[in-house]
Every structure is written in structure tokens, then in C-alpha cells.
Amino acid sequence: MRALLFDLDGTLADTDRLHERAWLESLRPYGIEGDHAFYQEHISGGLNPEIAARLLPHLPEAERAALVEAKEQRFRELAQGLEGLPGLPELWRWAGERELARGLVTNAPRRNVEFLLRALSLEFDLVVLAEELPTGKPDPLPYRAALERLGLAPAEALAFEDSPSGVRSAVGAGIPTVGLTTGHDPRGLEEAGAFLLIRDFSDGRLWERLEELFGGGSSD
The missing domain is CATH 3.40.50.1000 (HAD superfamily/HAD-like)
Incomplete structure (x- = not known):
């Protein structure tokens, strides 16, 4: 070894609980009311562009990218003081x-x-x-x-x-x-x-x- x-x-x-909160907050304006089970099944462990494309395929790519960036900014706000x-x-x-x-x-x-x-x-x-x-x-x-x-x-x-x-x-x-x-x-x-x-x-x-x-x- x-x-x-x-x-x-x-x-x-x-950090999973923080990512979950950031994702669910970011998706809510698009009519997706997720919960913990939804996050575990459809989001956790995935790549951001793939998650956004899978959940919001009707959005233009640029808008999906903006959503992902806003989600990550929210995550970093929530993660202050992380240990x-x-x-x-x-x-x-x-x-x-x-x-x-x-x-x-x-x-x-x-x-x-x-x-x-x-x-x-x-x-x-x-x-x-x-x-x-x-x-x-x-x-x-x-x-x-x-x-x-x-x-x-x-x-x-x-x-x-x-x-x-x-x-x-x-x-x-x-x-x-x-x-x-x-x-x-x-x-x-x-x-x-x-x-x-x-x-x-x-x-x-x-x-x-x-x-x-x-x-x-x-x-x-």
C-alpha cells in the first residue's frame, strides 16, 4: 500500500446536507419540489452538468450553467466554518x-x-x-x-x-x-x-x- x-x-x-439544501433551493424556482429521497436518487454523487441536463432538459445550456454556478455559490455560503x-x-x-x-x-x-x-x-x-x-x-x-x-x-x-x-x-x-x-x-x-x-x-x-x-x- x-x-x-x-x-x-x-x-x-x-457536506452532503449542505449540497442537498443548496440544490433543492436552486431547483424550487423551476417547479421541482425535491426532498431528501429525491436528492439521494437524482443528484448525490453526480456531475453538475449531467444533473442539470437530466432534471431540466428543456432549459438552454447557458441557463443550466448559470443555475449550477448559483447553486455552488449558495453551497459555499452554507459551508463557512466547515470542519x-x-x-x-x-x-x-x-x-x-x-x-x-x-x-x-x-x-x-x-x-x-x-x-x-x-x-x-x-x-x-x-x-x-x-x-x-x-x-x-x-x-x-x-x-x-x-x-x-x-x-x-x-x-x-x-x-x-x-x-x-x-x-x-x-x-x-x-x-x-x-x-x-x-x-x-x-x-x-x-x-x-x-x-x-x-x-x-x-x-x-x-x-x-x-x-x-x-x-x-x-x-x-
């Missing part, structure tokens, strides 16, 4: 001590990525943005790109994801994947291929598995 690869939203920080999930600083330090590469693989737009990484005070060795690739999650391409850029085989990485879409992407690239149960039904994460489910990075089951993989894993 030579690298840890992370999703962003719902994985490094509990990382419990245990993240300990895992970050632990990975650094073992000289593991840390990569970010996300469907999030660049402005959100830059905003959240500043808020969380995190720097990655590699950032892969799905919006800069031909296709995003759940396609395996973003994770395959990360492996290629790091020069790693799939078995040399461990991925962390919070959505079935993200888990399918990582598992499709052959990477062992841990599912975080921050916002999705654990059964969906398991069915997508996550080999371990945890509530956050302080979960003892994660540290037991890290100890098996590396020896000496500890959240203390």
Missing part, C-alpha cells in the same frame, strides 16, 4: 509518517475543491477533477487517472468514498474501497463494493484494518 485516495464531499467533511470528519487529522498525520501519497479524486468543481481544501487546511500530492476528464464517477476513469499519475497498481492504493457512485468508480478501477456512512444507506455502499463501512475516520474498525495492512495503526 503506497497511497490513500479520497473523495471530497461527504468523505473529508460532512473535517472526526479522525481526519490523525489519519492525515499517520499517512504522512508512513510517506503514503495522498490523492483527491472528486466530481466536485474546481472552485469548490479550492474552497474546501482551504477550509480544511489540507494539501494533496495529487488532485484529479472529474470535470477535466471525458467522464466522471461512477465511471472508473477518475480513479484510473489517479493510479496512472501516481504510477501505482490498484492494489497499492486504498480509497475512501461516501456514495454508491463513488464506490463503484473506485472499485471499478480495482481499488479496495472503504465506505463512509455519512449520508447514504450502508447497504448501497456495500452493494457497490465497499469492503469496510465506517462512520468516520475515528472508527476503530478502520484502524484495526490499517494495523493489519501496515502494522502499528493507531488513532491516538
Whole structure:
């Protein structure tokens, strides 16, 4: 194992509830009265242009793009003061001590990525943005790109994801994947291929598995 690869939203920080609120507020003027179940089924884990095109196919592309930008601006307003999930600083330090590469693989737009990484005070060795690739999650391409850029085989990485879409992407690239149960039904994460489910990075089951993989894993 030579690298840890992370999703962003719902994985490094509990942002799903903020994205849900921003999306539902933004869609309401267009006659879409969504709820949590609607968000989970039609929005969570997707790429913004694809979400907008699927939900509002009758709108001109420029208007959909403006809606997406307004939604993301609202998200950043809601995310002021955001903190990382419990245990993240300990895992970050632990990975650094073992000289593991840390990569970010996300469907999030660049402005959100830059905003959240500043808020969380995190720097990655590699950032892969799905919006800069031909296709995003759940396609395996973003994770395959990360492996290629790091020069790693799939078995040399461990991925962390919070959505079935993200888990399918990582598992499709052959990477062992841990599912975080921050916002999705654990059964969906398991069915997508996550080999371990945890509530956050302080979960003892994660540290037991890290100890098996590396020896000496500890959240203390």
C-alpha cells in the first residue's frame, strides 16, 4: 500500500446536507419540489452538468450553467466554518509518517475543491477533477487517472468514498474501497463494493484494518 485516495464531499467533511439544501433551493424556482429521497436518487454523487441536463432538459445550456454556478455559490455560503470528519487529522498525520501519497479524486468543481481544501487546511500530492476528464464517477476513469499519475497498481492504493457512485468508480478501477456512512444507506455502499463501512475516520474498525495492512495503526 503506497497511497490513500479520497473523495471530497461527504468523505473529508460532512457536506452532503449542505449540497442537498443548496440544490433543492436552486431547483424550487423551476417547479421541482425535491426532498431528501429525491436528492439521494437524482443528484448525490453526480456531475453538475449531467444533473442539470437530466432534471431540466428543456432549459438552454447557458441557463443550466448559470443555475449550477448559483447553486455552488449558495453551497459555499452554507459551508463557512466547515470542519473535517472526526479522525481526519490523525489519519492525515499517520499517512504522512508512513510517506503514503495522498490523492483527491472528486466530481466536485474546481472552485469548490479550492474552497474546501482551504477550509480544511489540507494539501494533496495529487488532485484529479472529474470535470477535466471525458467522464466522471461512477465511471472508473477518475480513479484510473489517479493510479496512472501516481504510477501505482490498484492494489497499492486504498480509497475512501461516501456514495454508491463513488464506490463503484473506485472499485471499478480495482481499488479496495472503504465506505463512509455519512449520508447514504450502508447497504448501497456495500452493494457497490465497499469492503469496510465506517462512520468516520475515528472508527476503530478502520484502524484495526490499517494495523493489519501496515502494522502499528493507531488513532491516538
